[in-house]
Every structure is written in structure tokens, then in C-alpha cells.
Amino acid sequence: MTAFMDAMIFLIVIMIAIGTTAHYMGSDHEIMDPDQFLRQLSSIEVRLSDFTDLEDDSLVFLSDVMAYSVDNDSSVGMYLECLLSDIFGEHRFLLTYTYGDSIAEVGDMHDYYRSKAYLDIPVSIGGRINISLSIL
Amino acid sequence: MIRNCHGDMGFMEAMVSSISVMTVLCVYLAFVASNIGAFCDPLEDFDPGSIELETVDGISYSEPYLYSYMEYKTLKGIQVDVSVPGFSEETFSIGLGQDEGMEFTRDYVLILDYDNGRKVPVKVEVTAFA
Numbered sequence: 001m002t003a004f005m006d007a008m009i010f011l012i013v014i015m016i017a018i019g020t021t022a023h024y025m026g027s028d029h030e031i032m033d034p035d036q037f038l039r040q041l042s043s044i045e046v047r048l049s050d051f052t053d054l055e056d057d058s059l060v061f062l063s064d065v066m067a068y069s070v071d072n073d074s075s076v077g078m079y080l081e082c083l084l085s086d087i088f089g090e091h092r093f094l095l096t097y098t099y100g101d102s103i104a105e106v107g108d109m110h111d112y113y114r115s116k117a118y119l120d121i122p123v124s125i126g127g128r129i130n131i132s133l134s135i136l
Numbered sequence: 137m138i139r140n141c142h143g144d145m146g147f148m149e150a151m152v153s154s155i156s157v158m159t160v161l162c163v164y165l166a167f168v169a170s171n172i173g174a175f176c177d178p179l180e181d182f183d184p185g186s187i188e189l190e191t192v193d194g195i196s197y198s199e200p201y202l203y204s205y206m207e208y209k210t211l212k213g214i215q216v217d218v219s220v221p222g223f224s225e226e227t228f229s230i231g232l233g234q235d236e237g238m239e240f241t242r243d244y245v246l247i248l249d250y251d252n253g254r255k256v257p258v259k260v261e262v263t264a265f266a
Binding site for chain 2: 003004006007010011014017018021032037040041043044045046047050057059079082083085086087
């Protein structure tokens with residue numbers, strides 16, 4: 001009976017080993033670091049007319065358009081949603097940006113996050129925009 | 137299969153147990169051996185900047201780096217999908233070699249020059265076939 005018990009214990013150990021092996025072999029997509037993404041975000045330059053109704057084609061940083069969009073109508077939220085969905089996956093992020101007393105959010109992941117990063121960027125129209133990104 | 141008063145079957149029990157243990161161990165080792173390649177990611181040293189991607193007026197790239205990387209890592213093939221989220225719906229694909237075998241994928245985001253002086257994030261998805 002002892003030999004059977006030993007064999008059973010060994011089989012359980014092997015099953016755990018197979019599970020661990022399969023877990024590490026899983027083709028996990030390496031997800032980008034949110035801190036790295038925010039640093040890249042601060043260097044994006046677009047035309048002002050890309051996301052606003054203003055008839056102004058001047059080149060501006062995306063952070064400037066985000067600051068403008070907090071209190072004004074713009075499509076920068078849709079752009080950020082499309083960009084973040086492509087990079088982190090749908091419903092796996094929450095981007096919050098604060099300019100002055102106003103806050104805007106992109107994404108719907110409020111409950112739990114795996115990683116979070118903050119960035120504070122000066123805005124050309126004055127003041128600073130505070131951006132936080134949480135990802136699952 | 138006669139048990140003694142302690143429920144043991146002696147030599148027979150020991151043989152059956154050792155055979156089952158050896159069989160399972162062999163199956164596990166064969167499984168690990170056949171998938172050993174999956175543990176080392178061939179894209180670990182890949183540098184997306186060396187593809188010299190350009191997204192102004194269409195997408196252009198440099199092939200030599202991809203070929204040398206394929207040789208260096210002895211890959212069967214490599215595929216690079218380039219997209220500009222939010223600005224272009226199209227995905228530009230570069231495929232070299234064969235597209236069969238074990239697949240390893242990594243995503244990179246590069247800030248590149250785009251139309252009219254814009255600098256936008258470009259998603260580069262690299263798939264290696266080993």
C-alpha cells in the first residue's frame with residue numbers, strides 16, 4: 001500500500017509541474033509599462049484641427065489638446081480610447097487627466113489595476129496637466 | 137494480486153507503482169523536451185528602432201536588419217505589422233521567410249514622424265516563427 005501511496009504523491013507532484021510548465025510557456029503578450037507610455041504620450045505632436053473644431057493647423061503637443069478638451073468639445077478622448085485599446089486591449093485601462101479643477105476620463109476600468117503611472121506636464125496655454133494611467 | 141494482512145501486495149505492488157511513475161515521468165520529460173524552445177523568447181534582443189521605419193508618405197523600412205536578425209536567431213520567418221492607431225485603419229505587413237512553426241509575438245510602440253509634421257505613436261507587432 002505504501003508504494004501505491006508514493007506513486008500517487010509523485011503523480012500529484014508531476015501534475016503540479018505540468019501546470020507550472022504550461023503556465024510559463026503560455027504565449028503572454030508583453031504589456032507595455034504605463035510609465036513608458038505616458039512618457040511617449042508627452043512627445044506626441046498633432047495638428048490642432050485634428051481633434052478640435054478650431055480652424056487652426058498649427059502643430060501642438062497632444063497634452064495641450066487634452067488640456068483644451070477638458071472644458072471644450074473635442075475628439076481627443078476618442079483618439080486616446082482607440083490608441084489605448086490598441087496597445088493595452090479593450091476595457092483594460094483607465095486614463096484620467098486633470099487640468100485646473102476639471103477632470104476627464106478615458107476607459108471604463110475602475111475596479112482593479114495591475115499597474116499605475118502618473119505624469120505631470122506643463123501646458124503651453126498655462127498651468128499643468130496631471131495624467132494618470134492604470135492598466136490591468 | 138493477493139494482499140497480506142497489512143494490505144500490501146509486495147513485489148507486484150512495487151512493480152506496478154514504479155512502472156506508473158516511470159511512465160508519467162517519461163511523458164512529462166517528452167512534453168518538456170518537445171516544448172523546450174518555447175522557454176527562450178527569440179525576440180528578446182529585437183530592436184524595433186533598427187528596422188528604420190518611416191511613416192511619412194507611406195511606410196518604408198530597412199530589410200537588412202530583419203534578415204540578419206533571422207539568421208542570428210535561426211528563425212524560420214519574421215513578420216512585422218505596422219499600424220498607426222487613430223490615424224489609419226490599414227495595417228502594413230512585412231513578411232520574410234516562412235510563416236510556420238512556433239510563434240512568438242511582441243508589441244512595440246514608437247513615436248514616429250507622420251503626415252504634415254505630426255509625431256504619432258506607431259504600433260509595431262513583431263511575430264517570429266521558430
